[in-house]
Amino acid sequence: MNIGAPVNLKACKPRACSPDLLGRVNLLDMDALSAFMPMHMVVAMDGRILRAGPTLRKLRPEGGLIGGMFFDLFEMRRPRGVTDIEALPAQDGGRVSIVFRDGVRTHFKALAAKLSCGRGILVNLSFGISVVDAVEAYDLSSRDFAATDLAVEMLYLFEAKSAAMSESKKLNQRLQGAKVAAEEQAFTDTLTGLKNRRALGHVLDRLEATGVPFGLMQVDLDYFKQVNDRFGHAAGDEVLQVVARVLVSETRECDTVARVGGDEFVLVFQRLVDTELLQTIARRIISRLEEPVPYEGNACRISCSIGIATSESHPGVGSETLLEEADKALYASKHAGRGRCMLARPEAGSVPDG
Structure with a gap:
């Protein structure tokens, strides 16, 4: 069969058509066939595929489609049991359901019609509702379909x-x-980047609810008002930012450092209730904060007082009560001369560092 020559398609004669018109539409050249049916096949009576439309060829770019045997390439889903290509147009009005035997097992709906020349059949394939999957599997575009195809x-x-x-x-x-x-901003002190009082409340609530032991430090700066009065609030802001960096460097990532007031801070140490270790950390913080903070050629001098409490030393009390106990120890430290830490113990009041 000369696959470059026009194919004579069998057609039913409508009552309103003239013989001349029927003669014109009864012959459809191969270029037009590919444009209208880019997924067609012309199959010889022995089952050999003689021609395939451009989109169908694109599905098997490695070849093997032209010249291949129809029943070797496709598995019949409907009608079942058909092994003779000539029987396809006669079954169920030529409606066929087939799937590739290998590779991407794409499912096709098809319509088979016998060519008037009697030498083969025309099978026009469609992806049906699986068109989207096929487009992704084979990298197809609208140019691979007939312009009138609903798949477009x-x-x-x-x-x-x-x-x-x-x-x-x-x-x-x-x-x-x-x-x-927004949530981060709502829980962050804008000047220092530390957690704020709201964030601290969430942390303490979580620790209390889960029963995780923790230590608390209430930190209040000494002589901070003198810095503001002498050098201005910009100098005070610089001091607060330096304090924040010191406090963060002296804690772990799992700990919480919060600024809860102008020059007031709270440190929460998860699973750290060793009072000796907490006092060691507090003394180190005090020592570092006593180092002068330079600002525009001036030396801003501060110190800090610290009160310490732990959930272990105050069993059964809530976090709010524990904060109050640490706060009492803080003010006891201030009254004792500032620049020192004290440990809150309910049975003996606030105990100074050694």
């Missing part, structure tokens, strides 16, 4: 949906990022 409309809808989903995902990511940023 499905592709436009799929592309529109994909674009909408992509934009929705991006919007959700931006909203989530904005939510995280």
Whole structure:
């Protein structure tokens, strides 16, 4: 069969058509056939595939389609049991359901019609509702379908949906990022970058609810008002930022450092209730904060007083009570001369560091 020559397609004669018109539409050249049916096959009566449309060839770029045997390449799903190519047009009005035997097992709907020349059949394939999966599997585009194929409309809808989903995902990511940023801002002291009182409350509530033991330090700066009065609030801000850096460097990542007032800080040490170790850390903090903070050629001098309490030394009390106990120890430290730490013990009051 000369596959470059026009194919004579069998057609039913409508009552309203003239013989001349029927003669013109009864012959359809191969270029037009490929344009209208880019997934067609011309199959010889012995089952050999003589011709395939451009989209169908694209599904098997490695070859083997032209010249291959129809029943070797395709598995019949409907009608079942058919092994004779000539029987396809006669079964169920020529409606056929087939699937590739190997590779991507794409499912096809097809319509088979016998050619008027009697030398073969024309099989026109369609992806049906699996068109979206096929487009992704074979990297197809709208150019691979006939312009009148409803699959093109499905592709436009799929592309529109994909674009909408992509934009929705991006919007959700931006909203989530904005939510995280807003929550972070709501729990952060803007000057120092430390946690604020609200964040501290959440941390203590979580520790109390889970029963995790923890140590507390109430830290209050000494002589901070003199810095503000002498050098201005900008100098005070610089001092607070230096204090924040010192406190963070003296704690672990799992610990919490919060600024809860102008020059008041609270440190929460998860699973650290060793009072000797806590006092050692407190003394180190005091020593570091007594180092002058330079600001515009001036030396800003401060110190700090610290009160310490632990959940282990105050069993059964809530975090608010524990904060109050640490606060009492803090003011006992101030009254004792500042620049020192004291340990709160309910049975003996506030105990100074050795």
